[in-house]
Amino acid sequence: MAKKRQPQKAKPLKDEKPLTLGDMINQDLFNQLKNRQQELKAEEARKAEEEEKRKREERRLKEKNKSFAELLDESGMNWKEFK
Numbered sequence: 001m002a003k004k005r006q007p008q009k010a011k012p013l014k015d016e017k018p019l020t021l022g023d024m025i026n027q028d029l030f031n032q033l034k035n036r037q038q039e040l041k042a043e044e045a046r047k048a049e050e051e052e053k054r055k056r057e058e059r060r061l062k063e064k065n066k067s068f069a070e071l072l073d074e075s076g077m078n079w080k081e082f083k
Helices: 027-064 068-074
Strands: none
Touching: none
16 A cells, blocks of 8 residues: 655745844944943932932931930840849
8 A cells, every 4th residue: 555645835035033122223222222221220220329328328327316225125134234
């Protein structure tokens, strides 16, 4: 008995890659957008650092202005042991 031949599937000549946004827009515009993205990330990091610095300074000033009673209440030491 003869084997039946299965029809060969047509192979694509080139890989069909999906079209990306980078392929659709001008390279200069793409570079400008990438640069802007980096600038925004740097600005966000700078703002976060400034906010942290402001909070540290605020905590320091609050600690500096505490009364002796407040400092004594927050102390973890048991003062009765040292009498």
